[in-house]
Amino acid sequence: MKKLFILLFSFLTITASAEAPVEGGEFKPGDMITHHIADDYNWHFADGVTLYLPVILIDNGTPKVFSSSNFYDENHELVPYEGYMVSHGHIYRADANGQPAADQSSLIDISITKNVASLFLSVALLFAVFFTIAGSYKKNNGKAPRGIQSFFEPIIIFIRDEIAKANIGPKYERYMPYLLTVFFFIWFNNLLGLMPGGANLTGNIAVTLVLATLTLLITVFSGNKNYWKHIFATPGVPVWLAPIMIPVELIGIITKPFSLMVRLFANITAGHIIILSLFSLIFIFQSIAVGPLSVAFATFMNFLELFVALLQAYIFTLLSAMYFGGAVEEHDHVGDHGHGDGAHH
């Protein structure tokens, strides 16, 4: 554990150099920040420490795999390679003049980008941590938890008791694997994103889109009779209102996970932008005097982001659980129809 902290702090010392403008010339904070929070075909840890990641393209059904280092010349300038080129963070078919060609159809880019690499890293971490813990449970079966097991056990129990049981009810057990996975996936990736040089994975809309879609699919497929009845024949609402109510309820199905997607994306990205902006102040003012202030604020923001990392994972999990709970809820009381049903919107 101590070693981990030392490693973490040694990374922190690199932060300053990582945040510095590398391209030379005039410093553009907007470009720097966008560059840091956006995806990339290589992983730039620090000056001179760049990991070129594999590019995977499916061009008209033909897979093409090559290193992204081919897109850079010795001066670190972008160059076309084998008829493809990178422009504004995307790969396009290049024409003879080195410009994106007019025909970009059926070119699918599934490269291992910085975010995908970070995703794999987080998955390796998740497996390492939770397979170890599962092993500990087998080893000290029935005994008190120890080590890393005792750190995660309260969290797992919290998710089970306070999130799943409290919001889903008796059928909570079916949703536990998803809730636990989504919680730890988001939390781990939020933290990895805070690491200097880390990718902004949970602050990428594609990732949050997939997570929110999974929540949506699970909600829709576990919806019981009451859930659908609530949408197509809301109890207590006159029939003539149905043309308004049904579309509203249908939109509601989509807006719930949509809010999940945007919330996680916006919170994490905003955190990154704030920290990077604070560091940019040093270079905007070109003064060492701003440094301590900037660092103080950025440190404070970093701590805040550590909290936000946990909070957003919690909120995503909690809201998912509430949506599942709404889908499997049973209305035992006949008299309950028509009043008190609007509470869980």
Place this chain on the structure above:
Amino acid sequence: MELVTPGIGLIFWQTVTFIIVLFLLSKFAWKPIMNALHERETSIENALSAAEKAKLEMQGLKAENEKLLAEARMERDKILKEASDAGNALVETARQKANEEGSRMIAQARESIENEKRAAITEVKNMAAALSVDIAERILRKELSNPQAQQELAKDYINEVTLN
């Protein structure tokens, strides 16, 4: 706009990876962890309820002991009371008997005294009679030494007898 446009590549990798992670973690991490937690909670709950039961049993035992003790105490008091009653009764009977015996003895004594008295009186009477007769004989012997007196007496007797 770039920021809020999801990339196909990342969607693909995220979906594939997340589903694999979900599957593997569910099978090899969450399932054993949840089972172990559940097992441990059940065993703790059982242990607690067993302890509670034992406590209740102990309380029951204690109450029973107290009841037994109280019963024993009551029994002892009863026995003591009975013994004391019996003793009292015995003393009472003895006293009564003694009284009776005393009274009887007194009565007997009185009776014998009475008898003695009566015998003594009788003897005194007899003696007095004998003495009287003796005196009378001596007087008569002296009186009847002259014949006139004898006649007079005979005359008296005859007078008395003829009336019958």
